[in-house]
Amino acid sequence: xxxxxxxxxxxxxxxxxxxxxxxxxxxxxxxxxxxxxxxxxxxxxxxxxxxxxxxxxxxxxxxxxxxxxxxxxxxxxxxxxxxxxxxxxxxxxxxxxxxxxxxxxxxxxxxxxxxxxxxxxxxxxxxxxxxxxxxxxxxxxxxxxxxxxxxxxxxxxxxxxxxxxxxxxxxxxxxx
Numbered sequence: 001x002x003x004x005x006x007x008x009x010x011x012x013x014x015x016x017x018x019x020x021x022x023x024x025x026x027x028x029x030x031x032x033x034x035x036x037x038x039x040x041x042x043x044x045x046x047x048x049x050x051x052x053x054x055x056x057x058x059x060x061x062x063x064x065x066x067x068x069x070x071x072x073x074x075x076x077x078x079x080x081x082x083x084x085x086x087x088x089x090x091x092x093x094x095x096x097x098x099x100x101x102x103x104x105x106x107x108x109x110x111x112x113x114x115x116x117x118x119x120x121x122x123x124x125x126x127x128x129x130x131x132x133x134x135x136x137x138x139x140x141x142x143x144x145x146x147x148x149x150x151x152x153x154x155x156x157x158x159x160x161x162x163x164x165x166x167x168x169x170x171x172x173x174x175x176x
Contacts, residue, residue: 058109070161075146083142089133114171
C-alpha cells in the first residue's frame with residue numbers, strides 16, 4: 001500500500017465522517033430548537049408570574065395618583081379655612097409634585113404610553129393651577145381659588161382625569 005492509497009482512505013473516511021455528523025446535526029437540530037424554545041417560554045412564564053403582581057400594583061398606584069391630583073379631590077384634602085389663594089396654590093402645586101415624585105418609580109412597570117398619560121396629566125394639572133391663580137386678584141382667598149379652579153375644570157369639554165383613567169384601563173386590558 002502506498003502513501004497515496006492511505007491518504008485516499010483517510011480522505012474517504014473523513015468525508016464519510018463529516019457526512020454522518022452533518023446528517024446527524026440536521027436530524028437533531030429541530031429537537032434542540034424546540035427544546036430551547038420551551039426553555040425560553042418557561043423562563044418567560046416564570047418572569048411573568050413574578051412581575052404581573054407588580055405591574056398590576058403599579059397600575060393601581062397610577063390610577064390613585066390620577067385621582068389624588070384631580071383638583072376636585074385635591075382641594076377637598078388641602079382646603080382649610082383662612083388660606084389665601086397664594087397659599088392654597090403653593091400647597092396644591094407642591095402636593096401635585098409630591099404625588100408625582102412619590103409614584104415616579106411606577107413607570108418601570110407600566111407601559112410608556114400609560115406613563116406618558118400620567119406625566120402629561122401632571123403637567124396639565126400644574127398648568128391649570130397656575131393659570132387659575134394668575135387669573136385671580138392679589139387678595140383672593142383660598143375659597144375663591146377653589147371656586148374658580150373647579151369652574152375652569154367644569155368648562156373643559158371632557159374631564160381629563162376621567163379620560164386618563166380610561167386610557168390607563170384600556171392599556172391594562174391590553175396587558176391581558
